[in-house]
Amino acid sequence: MKILFINKFLDKHTIYRTPLGILYLSAALKKAGHQVFICEPKREILAKKIKEIAPDIVAYSLRTGFHRYYLDLNRELKKRFQFLSVFGGPHATFFPEMIKEDGVDAVGLGECESSLVDLANRLERKKNYLETKNFWFKTDAGIVKNPLEKLEPDLDKILFPDRALLDSFKEVRLSRIHNLITSRGCPYNCSYCFNRQLKQMYPGEKYVRRRSVDNVIGEVKQIAEKYNLERVHFEDDTFNIDKDWLSEFAAKYPKIPFKCNIRGNLADEETARLLKKANCISVTFAIEAGNDRIRNKILQRNMTKEQIINCAWLLKKYRIRFITENILANPTSALSDDIETLDLNLICQPDYPTVSLLQPYPKTEIFKIALANNQFEKEDIDKIESFFKNSALKIPNKEERVNLQRLFAIVVAFPFLRRFIYFLIHRKRLTLFYGLLYSIWRPYCLVTKIMPHRLTPKEIFWLARRYLTD
Ligand code: SF4
Incomplete structure (x- = not known):
């Protein structure tokens, strides 16, 4: 076939x-x-x-x-x-x-x-x-x-991804960054994530699974033999879920600089030390909301502000760069809650904060919360826009919050702007201009701060071409 x-x-x-x-x-x-x-x-x-x-x-x-x-x-x-x-x-x-x-x-x-x-x-x-x-x-x-097939409990039995499929694309073949995943499934139940529903589809099965360290390293070595591997990006939802695994990984991994995603509540001194030992150069961890009620009751993150600040402090101490993830315009929230999220980021001082506007997808818990609070403007999933563009909810100060989303990362990079934030976000006619600033600042930070590597003239040409043609 x-x-x-x-x-x-x-x-x-x-x-x-x-x-x-x-x-x-x-x-x-x-x-x-x-x-x-x-x-x-x-x-x-x-x-x-x-x-x-x-x-x-x-x-x-x-x-x-x-x-x-x-x-x-x-x-x-x-x-x-x-x-x-x-x-x-x-x-x-x-x-x-x-x-x-x-x-x-x-x-x-x-x-x-x-x-x-x-x-x-x-x-x-x-x-x-x-x-x-x-x-x-x-x-x-x-x-x-038809019924669902049982999940494969042993991920080591699954073949390595067929990277050769993309070999005819020179931008891929010559890329110096390659993505891997070491696990499937996540034990948490955040209200805005499909993970909870996915877990419910497989009752009684081993849902959270991880490859052995040797299997992962086998794949890393295979990539390094064939491609120019300078950076690895681990796509797991929570790379620090198991400290024993991380300890074995830190001892055996061939020290190619890497990026991964971690949960702030699981980050302690030992985790940060092991990540550093393995040559982790940057991580992403989710703050999502500065306000405790929004973060834990609405988004169901199950994480304290102290754990978040401690995670940021440890990453600074071990000189690991980090991105935070944040969600604005949550159901039942006010503009002041989003400003609280900005303030928590100003305390944590990430290298870059990713900021989205909540898009409550049907069938998620947060969708039910938004529905119960009569906050929908669009219930049709076909009309849901990118979560970096707009909110699908009826929320107070919507335009100001869209402006805040565009300016958030710039204010975190230049904290003196915080005192002007209300003035800036109320300038509704500047939304397009703020959008332009955002679309320049974001890729600049991602390339220079998060997976820092000098772009070759070819890569600059490819990026420029994509910007002009996408
Ligand atoms: S930790 Fe991440 S992957 Fe897991 S449920 Fe929460 S949002 Fe989803």
Whole structure:
């Protein structure tokens, strides 16, 4: 079978974003003898590619907020070409009812490495593919819903992601930063995150799993042998979840500078020391909200202000750069709560604070909270905008909070601006200008402060081209 993935992985901020989920699927499919291709969703290139390879399956990995773009694209392609369209990823997992959309043939839920192989095998052998686990199918007789396959409890049994799939893209092949993931699942239950729902889909199963340190290092070495690996980005939700694992990792890891995500409430002196020993150069940790009620009752973070400040202090002490993550415009919050978040960041002094405006996705706990408080302007997920652009909620001082989101990182970098913050955010006619400042400041900080490396002339050219064409 020929499987074509359509995915946007070249990115104007990071040069490219490794689509690890697709690369894991590709490794499993290739091992089973199938041919796998990938293409960016640019219509003219895509049409040529589909004519050239005539794929049996066209597959998409969707995130909520970007799903409508791919559904529209797929509908156009289905009018011109013959293939089975398969949708997976977080959006398909939480909204499998998207199967009813025009042009959608199959939707895969959860982790699909072995079930997608099973689907391709059944199609190739002309067996009844409508019984493939994890998948919903649209048929003339209605929707067929199959049960979920059990999760693989031992992640070491899963093949390394097939990075060769992207080798024909020189921006990827020559990149000096590569992404990895060492775990699947998260034990926490933040109200705005789909993790809680995902966990509920697998009752009684081992949901939080981690690869062995040796397995992870095997992958790092494999990447280093083939590519120019100068920085590693570990994508795990919580890299510091297990101190014994971290201790073994710090002892064995080949000291290639890396970035990871940590939970502030799990950060202590020993954690910071181990991260430093392993050559961690930067971390991301979530503050989300400065106000205790918003952080713990509404966002359900289960974390104190003291733990957050302590985490920042330890990272400073061990000279590990850090990004904080913050959410403004939360349900039941006031502008003063968002200013409290700014003030907590001013205490923590991150190298860069990422700031978003809450987008309560349907089926999350926070969606129910917003609904109970009658705070929705748009309940239609198709109309939800990027969480860096606007809020979907009816909240007081909305325009001021949008301005605050644009100016937040600049105020944290230049704290003397704090005393002018109310004056600045009330200048509603400057929103576009603030947006421009934000779109320059953000990539500048990410490249120079968070994963600091000198850009080559080629990388500067690629980034400039992406900014002009995206
Ligand atoms: S810690 Fe992160 S991944 Fe885990 S539930 Fe909270 S937001 Fe989701």
